[in-house]
Amino acid sequence: xxxxxxxxxxxxxxxxxxxxxxxxxxxxxxxxxxxxxxxxxxxxxxxxxxxxxxxxxxxxxxxxxxxxxxxxxxxxxxxxxxxxxxxxxxxxxxxxxxxxxxxxxxxxxxxxxxxxxxxxxxxxxxxxxxxxxxxxxxxxxxxxxxxxxxxxxxxxxxxxxxxxxxxxxxxxxxxxxxxxxxxxxxxxxxxxxxxxxxxxxxxxxxxxxxxxxxxxxxxxxxxxxxxxxxxxxxxx
Numbered sequence: 001x002x003x004x005x006x007x008x009x010x011x012x013x014x015x016x017x018x019x020x021x022x023x024x025x026x027x028x029x030x031x032x033x034x035x036x037x038x039x040x041x042x043x044x045x046x047x048x049x050x051x052x053x054x055x056x057x058x059x060x061x062x063x064x065x066x067x068x069x070x071x072x073x074x075x076x077x078x079x080x081x082x083x084x085x086x087x088x089x090x091x092x093x094x095x096x097x098x099x100x101x102x103x104x105x106x107x108x109x110x111x112x113x114x115x116x117x118x119x120x121x122x123x124x125x126x127x128x129x130x131x132x133x134x135x136x137x138x139x140x141x142x143x144x145x146x147x148x149x150x151x152x153x154x155x156x157x158x159x160x161x162x163x164x165x166x167x168x169x170x171x172x173x174x175x176x177x178x179x180x181x182x183x184x185x186x187x188x189x190x191x192x193x194x195x196x197x198x199x200x201x202x203x204x205x206x207x208x209x210x211x212x213x214x215x216x217x218x219x220x221x222x223x224x225x226x227x228x229x230x231x232x233x234x235x236x
Contacts, residue, residue, distance in 0.1 A: 053156075057086045057163040064137060071152035072096075072145070074138035080107055082133035082160070090125065090230075091166035091202075092116075093157060093180060095145070095173040095209060096136040107134055112210035119223065123231050131164055133157075135176055145175050154179035162198040168230055169195075169202045173209035181206055189222070192229050205230050 054060040066076055080097045083106060100110045108116050120126055135157045136145065145153060157180055161169060171177055177185040181195060181204060188206035195204050207226040208219055 053159045054163065060160060060163050070137060071149040071156070072136040072138060072140060073149075074136065078102070079137035080105070080134060081137065082131060083107060084127050084131045085129060086131050086164050088129060088131045089167035090129075090170070091131040091133065091161065091164050091168070092170045092172065093161065093176055094132070094134050095176045096143070097134055097139045098211065099139060099143075102139065107132055108210060111214055115210050115213060119227060122224070123227055131166065133160055133164075135179060150175070150179055158197045161202065162200045165200045166202060169204040170226075170230055171204060171206045173212070176209075177206040180204075189226065190229065 054063045061081060064079060064081055068076055070079075080101055094107065097107055098110055098112050101107055104110075107113070116132075117127070120130065135153055140146065140149075157176075161180065169180075171180050171188075174185045177183055177188050181188055181193075183206070185206050185208070188204075189208075190205075192203055192205050195202050205226055207223050208216075213220055213223060
């Protein structure tokens with residue numbers, strides 16, 4: 001009787017000889033029609049259905065607070081949700097919370113937030129009169145969104161925008177521009193475009209992320225141009 005080593009050796013010999021398909025003892029007519037009632041081929045496994053997304057902005061918030069797992073790796077009870085007025089006609093979407101935001105319990109709680117507050121004041125707004133949201137509900141490890149997670153994160157962000165249905169959308173950051181607008185930031189900057197998310201038309205513009213502006217203050221003039229374009233002639 002062959003032991004395990006001998007059996008594996010015999011299988012290797014047959015494989016090297018070119019016999020790599022199981023063969024039955026009895027001959028089979030491969031051209032014959034299958035028996036009546038038998039499937040012509042093995043059924044394709046059904047793909048799992050996509051989880052149902054919230055249908056209202058209130059449901060979205062409740063879902064974001066309680067769903068156990070998300071593509072961004074955030075945990076229920078430790079997520080930073082949108083702030084401001086969800087009925088506002090101006091929505092700002094950033095890529096992710098800043099390192100200090102988790103402890104502060106709010107988005108853009110450090111110098112990036114102070115910069116945003118000055119930007120809003122320049123156009124006659126404050127955080128109470130906009131809707132500020134983040135694509136990621138928690139800051140990813142290393143401050144970078146994993147490429148494999150980006151499509152699912154983008155789906156959630158686009159549903160968020162569709163439910164909020166703002167008139168104008170300011171997308172801040174390269175990853176956000178790619179995910180939400182499908183365009184590189186350099187191509188989208190300085191151009192106000194109409195995008196359609198789930199039947200909702202939104203006029204959108206992309207600009208630099210707050211952290212980038214802190215590190216590159218010379219680009220603040222470019223953002224001011226973006227803000228002027230955002231508010232020009234729309235009556236928001």
